[in-house]
Amino acid sequence: MPQHIKRLISVFAIFIVLFLVMRQVLKPSSFGKLGHFRADAIYENTLKPMHYTIADSCTKCHKSVRAEKDKGFHKRLKCEVCHGPGLKHSLFAEQFKGKELPDSLKLYKPGERKDCGVCHQKNAARIKIQFDTINTTMVHQIDLAEHNPPDLKANEPANCIDCHNPHQP
């Protein structure tokens, strides 16, 4: 074999060995276990913090509200759809029973007109068909500007919740 080919081969061999050694050192141990990715990343993705709970978790402490809601039109609505993420609240609120909640545990109380309008404001795209055959109601739409607008002069009720109970509208 000519001298220069031998040299070339040895240079290549050195590079290949170097590559293999580097790869062994740099490759994360779980890479390739389940495919072309780090298998540990699956576990790492489960470690993110939660903020929302499930609907039933509120029932434990707010039985009366739940009972009230189950009778009204809003029975399908989850508590958190109006009140916002409540995991922290439902874990730590118990000790503040009957007392003022600290700000970090307070939940949003959507009492303004626009909060109800998010679902009830008239919109051509809003639901047109019936939910299912058992419950034949639709999401009724109102025009926020026309449906009992606030009257500043005559101290009349203005907010939706002055007339409608949000849990049993």
Add this chain to the structure above:
Amino acid sequence: MNQDTTKLSRRNFFKAGTVLASGVAIASALTPYDGLLFAAESPGAKGKWYGIGIDINKCIGCGKCANACKQENNVPKDPFYFRSWVEQYTIKNDGSILVESPSGGVNGFTQSVPDNEIYKSFFVPKMCNHCAKSPCTQVCPVGATFETEEGIVLVDEKYCIGCRYCVQACPYGCRYIHPEKGTADKCTLCFHRLKHGLQPACFEICPTEARIFGDLNDPGSKLNYFLKNHNCMVVKPHLNTGSKLFYNALSPEVR
């Protein structure tokens, strides 16, 4: 110009053309087009194989899903980072199509076109399709994004180099580069919630049950019930991404 070559090349052209056309015809006869069916039967018939159903007829466009997603997953509040968002399609009488999504619908929608100009209007909630043959995982140069056994497309934040290749590759526009982390970010189907046996936040929150989440491998799941009872469609079926996000009442205008 030489007369002979023209004749020859025309003949060759037809020959090659015929071979090509019949080849394509045979190939498509062997593997018929089945954009929807593929995803409905999972590759690994054991374990979970998650899919999503969205009933456009039921969506009232409250945007609570987009809002819940942002809060649950700490998605940046700026109006151009979304894992889940809602679009309002308005088809006007003159045939033009208007697509609106004011900050992703997080704060709800207001009708911007007067009633008498509207032919029809509807909301389309959008999110990652968790494709079974996802283009975004195929292009990743470092293996930082992948499909789990349950059919969920995830990102490895530690391994991602932020090259934006996957953002370009996603035909549904469901990825973005997280401004603080500098890595690709996307819907994980709330993987951290699934592991505790909870539904993803956007499904949990939906006030009209327009969103259905379930296991395609489980014949009794809510999702399979939904798929059996509605004529569902995926977005951009011609791309054959194996999308597992099924829409009921999907209009062809939706892109």
